[in-house]
Amino acid sequence: MSIPASINPPPRLLMGPGPITADPRVLRAMSAQLVGQYDPWMTDTMNEVMGLYRQVYITDNQQTLLVDGTSRAGIEAALVSLLEPGDRVLVPIFGRFGHLLAEICRRAGADVHTIETEWGQVFTEEALEAALVDVQPKVLAVVHGDTSTTVAQPLEGLGELCERHGALLYVDCTATLGGNEFRTDEWGIDVATSGLQKCLGGPSGSAPVTFSPRAVEVIESRKSIEEGIRAEGDPVSAHPIRSNYLDMAQIFDYWSERRLNHHTEATTMLYGSRECARILLQEGLAQSWARHDLHGRAMLAGTTALGLEPFGALAYRMTNVVGVHIPDGVNGDEVRAAMLEDFGIEIGTSFGPLHGKVWRIGTMGYNARTDAVLQTLAALEAVLRRAGHRAAAGAGVDAAYDLYGTAV
Known part of the structure; x- marks a missing residue:
């Protein structure tokens, strides 16, 4: 029996609903x-x-x-x-x-x-x-x-x-x-x-x-x-x-x-x-709550600018996970696979009545930060365009930048 190599997981940015990239x-x-x-x-x-x-x-x-x-x-x-x-x-x-x-x-x-x-x-x-x-x-x-x-x-x-x-x-x-x-x-x-x-x-x-x-x-x-x-x-x-x-x-x-x-x-x-x-x-509870809220809103703004319809009652949205409807004519699993294989970024599908209908994108813990949000939006736009879904070039990243620029 051959002995396997030591553990060496591929680099991943885990932007699904959890688990996330550990600090x-x-x-x-x-x-x-x-x-x-x-x-x-x-x-x-x-x-x-x-x-x-x-x-x-x-x-x-x-x-x-x-x-x-x-x-x-x-x-x-x-x-x-x-x-x-x-x-x-x-x-x-x-x-x-x-x-x-x-x-x-x-x-x-x-x-x-x-x-x-x-x-x-x-x-x-x-x-x-x-x-x-x-x-x-x-x-x-x-x-x-x-x-x-x-x-x-x-x-x-x-x-x-x-x-x-x-x-x-x-x-x-x-x-x-x-x-x-x-x-x-x-x-x-x-x-x-x-x-x-x-x-x-x-x-x-x-x-x-x-x-x-x-x-x-x-x-x-x-x-x-x-x-x-x-x-x-x-x-x-x-x-x-x-x-x-x-x-x-x-x-x-x-x-x-x-x-x-x-x-x-x-x-x-x-x-x-x-x-x-x-x-x-050390960060402070209120500061962490605000950080999750900020980056969650940036992800929501970016995905909306990409033409993705938000899922669920936004008044009760968790700060740390955004749900979006998968566009008509787009294979949700193929998009997720391309995000992972081409960009090393993981986003989530859903369960039960939402399976194949909704993507879930997390901004939580160590990944509730600007660079993770912008990387995810840029990659998602590129993959969506190759899947036939059209949005203005850079729209998602620009929307997130705009939100960060006006956040107080």
Whole structure:
């Protein structure tokens, strides 16, 4: 058997809906040497990471930490730990990732109720309250920004609605944290989960999560440890959490000063997660939100100037992903392939009812910058012209330049 060459990926500018090109500083941090998981330096670093992500989430939640795994591991850990078999959960679906939340809740044995709206639209507060009254769920599980549709569900007021109707509010902010305004405590969010590979500018593989005291109490009430090592007096639920690896009660103990062994911490991902948060906070949350908004608007202006019709309700557009209709007569997959092969730039297609109809172009994390936007627009124009779609030469880049010139 021949031995393959060492890893040498081709140069790529990842301008799709994620993952994105990782910040070189994050990759450098991840090259640091390992230490033991109970080394004092390691446990101090874990505590430091908790403090950094409290600032990122804008929360005082003690239980703000990392789940070792992709963003989906964080989602599943939260939902399987919150929900017991038979618990009612309400999932508003406005894109692919609402369907994912519903699937995970069903696998947890929950009684799942959904409401749906057209992809590209969001729910009114009145519609959500009517559903809460009708379903009376234990948990309202909602996606903040659904990259499949490029729109974001407004969250302000939902925490108050949930408190009024006795529900916990869970939010999947995988695609928005760091690039769109997100205020955990102020908005009354009980649980939020995210990932590094979008606006946080890192690789997939670690899921920053945060849990309110109310959510922690629900999870702790389900604590169940093997009989031989159960601490005297620990409560045991009739419905223990259905996962060992994703059991948040045990993960809380692992990240606490007790350091109860649960798994071996993914040290390299811890380093990367720390650097993602450090870079973001060094820039400033408000500044990062504004940067994502600026470059997202520049991409929208440029694609519009190229004659591409925006997709979705622009009033609710995520700052970090632009959706555009694929022009009639243009093969969307061939355009994406030419962008990748000829220019080394990746843009995204979409899913479900939008497959083959919409491109999704991201401006997030390390790639929310002027040169990345201009390169993408110039390449897209060249490929579109070869595909038979005509636009004024330089129109996309000029529109972006104009927006940058007038931005305040």
